[in-house]
Amino acid sequence: STMPAYKLTYFNGRLRAEVARQLLYLAGVPFEDVRVRRPDWPALKSKMPFGEMPVLEVDGKPLPQSFAINRYLAKEFGFTGKSPFEAAWVDAIADQFKDYNIETRRLFLVLLGMIQGDKEQLLKDVGIPARDKFFGILEKIAKENGSNGHFVGQSLTWADLLIADHVKTVNILLPGFLDGFPTVLDTVKKIESTPKLKEWIEKSPYSKF
Amino acid sequence: LLTTMPSYKLSYFPGRGLGEVSRQLFHLSDTPFEDHRVPMDEWPAYKDSTPFGQMPVLFVDGKPLPQSFAIARFLADQFGFAGKTPFEAAWVDALADQYKDYFAEIRPFLFVVFGFGEGDKEKLKKKVAEPAINKFFGILEKRAKDNGSNGHLVGNSLTWIDLQVSDHIGVLELYLPNAISAYPLVNEIRKKTTTDPKLKEWLDKRPVTPF
Numbered sequence: 001s002t003m004p005a006y007k008l009t010y011f012n013g014r015l016r017a018e019v020a021r022q023l024l025y026l027a028g029v030p031f032e033d034v035r036v037r038r039p040d041w042p043a044l045k046s047k048m049p050f051g052e053m054p055v056l057e058v059d060g061k062p063l064p065q066s067f068a069i070n071r072y073l074a075k076e077f078g079f080t081g082k083s084p085f086e087a088a089w090v091d092a093i094a095d096q097f098k099d100y101n102i103e104t105r106r107l108f109l110v111l112l113g114m115i116q117g118d119k120e121q122l123l124k125d126v127g128i129p130a131r132d133k134f135f136g137i138l139e140k141i142a143k144e145n146g147s148n149g150h151f152v153g154q155s156l157t158w159a160d161l162l163i164a165d166h167v168k169t170v171n172i173l174l175p176g177f178l179d180g181f182p183t184v185l186d187t188v189k190k191i192e193s194t195p196k197l198k199e200w201i202e203k204s205p206y207s208k209f
Numbered sequence: 210l211l212t213t214m215p216s217y218k219l220s221y222f223p224g225r226g227l228g229e230v231s232r233q234l235f236h237l238s239d240t241p242f243e244d245h246r247v248p249m250d251e252w253p254a255y256k257d258s259t260p261f262g263q264m265p266v267l268f269v270d271g272k273p274l275p276q277s278f279a280i281a282r283f284l285a286d287q288f289g290f291a292g293k294t295p296f297e298a299a300w301v302d303a304l305a306d307q308y309k310d311y312f313a314e315i316r317p318f319l320f321v322v323f324g325f326g327e328g329d330k331e332k333l334k335k336k337v338a339e340p341a342i343n344k345f346f347g348i349l350e351k352r353a354k355d356n357g358s359n360g361h362l363v364g365n366s367l368t369w370i371d372l373q374v375s376d377h378i379g380v381l382e383l384y385l386p387n388a389i390s391a392y393p394l395v396n397e398i399r400k401k402t403t404t405d406p407k408l409k410e411w412l413d414k415r416p417v418t419p420f
Binding site for chain 1: 260261262269272274275276277278279280282283286287295296298299300302303306307309313348
């Protein structure tokens with residue numbers, strides 16, 4: 001059977017589309033990597049199923065929501081762990097990351113200069129507690145999983161890609177912020193040294209987030 | 210081929226909240242499970258034994274799994290309520306995550322009406338609840354139409370997103386009686402879901418809680 005045609009539409013950044021791009025690249029599957037410039041977005045918004053991006057099209061049929069896209073591609077290409085229970089743990093880590101993202105949203109918007117705010121106040125009140133809670137969980141998970149370079153199981157999953165991409169952003173915006181989580185940092189290093197992923201990262205345009 | 214069914218235990222607070230969809234999946238599939246309800250005053254002692262310091266937690270043969278949507282999806286996959294194809298399953302996931310985004314937007318209103326904090330209910334209703342409801346339920350109404358107005362959000366059979374949305378509407382209506390009057394197709398989905406005979410059995414006998 002012929003491979004479906006994949007098209008991924010998002011802004012020219014990593015944030016919510018990078019994992020999907022990486023999954024397609026890791027699988028060796030050609031895809032149209034559409035990067036929408038900010039001024040062109042308002043005209044496209046109403047065409048998206050939920051008025052937002054990223055959107056994946058599979059043979060022209062749209063699918064919104066980044067985690068739904070990530071999970072769909074990961075299932076197709078073998079990046080969801082080796083059993084339904086492992087796949088569920090990948091989902092659990094991703095959703096815990098989502099909770100942490102919701103908690104730290106204002107802080108990161110301020111760090112990126114997108115909104116006004118008191119960076120120090122947000123770090124103290126929100127950033128540090130959220131970091132300690134979430135990365136504390138990841139540190140424990142990585143250790144319990146055998147410090148083997150993965151957060152779940154013995155092979156690369158989309159949770160690994162999700163965390164590694166976010167850590168890249170944190171290292172750019174808040175150097176040293178994650179020094180208290182050495183197993184996580186080591187896990188991310190191992191993830192990023194996966195040959196095909198390393199290839200993708202090296203040839204991708206630099207993006208702060 | 211005979212396989213033994215795993216033993217299941219679901220730990221959550223006594224309310225519906227983030228545990229109800231998973232409880233419903235057990236009842237819909239006639240799968241026995243321990244419906245472990247942890248009262249608020251017992252939670253602090255139990256907390257450290259959970260993987261993320263939170264509930265719900267599903268135990269499958271004693272192995273824990275946290276995060277409500279990971280649990281619901283896992284059970285839905287096992288019992289046949291996750292859509293009939295990978296693409297359908299992905300659309301169930303997309304709608305569930307859109308619900309999650311909506312819930313984050315409406316939370317400040319719900320927090321106050323549930324009685325967890327102080328706030329101006331009328332102001333929050335106008336500035337927070339109504340915009341969030343209009344955006345999300347507008348998406349659902351269109352989705353219901355695109356799906357063929359067949360009483361389901363995805364495909365032509367019950368999925369866990371039908372359960373999630375129906376349960377939430379029940380909660381919303383306690384505090385905003387006409388919350389979905391502008392969304393007739395969504396109301397049809399809620400009606401069809403809540404009158405499913407197996408589900409109705411559970412709905413009629415479950416403990417009544419405010420949320």
